[in-house]
Amino acid sequence: MWLAISAINLAIAVIVGAFGAHGLKNRASAEQLNWWHTSTEYFFYHALGLLALAILVKAVPQFPIKSSFILIQTGILFFCGSLYLMGLGFPRVFGAITPIGGGLMILGWLCLAWNAFRFTK
Template identity: 70%
Template structure:
């Protein structure tokens, strides 16, 4: 299931990237296009991260990946989603929640590091 979710994230990242490059180009300001670009870039990288976690979960089933996966997915939704909405004309105040999404992304990676560290220590 998580590989499917990862693949859907990657497909949406491509769709949204293409829309930004072709559909918004004539209608959006430079700032809005910058927000769109940032959202799409983070979307791609973190969707690839989700795919990586999904594959790693099959190779190392003893490591807990679920919390990291959930944090990254929430981060994508909040961070990228808020930037996409602002780029489409939503009020700039929405940018106040963007760092919450970034915090979820950071937490996802830190949880992965923590769980990997604990696992590696248990092998010693």
């Protein structure tokens, strides 16, 4: 399941990246395009991180990744989703959600670090 979710994230990241580069190019302001670009970068980085977690759990099935995966995935939805909405012209109030998403992504990686310190085979 983790590998499939990671692959879906990466496919969506390519789709929204292409849409931003081609579909929004002449329709959005420079600020909106910047939000879109930032969102897509973070989407790719964290989707690749989720892929690494999925590979890790295949190699070491008993390694606990569930909480990290869920925190990071939820962070992607909040962080990237809010920036994508603003990039599409929705009100800037959605920017208040962005730091929540960033915090969730950070917590996901810190949770992974915590589990890595505690993990014994």
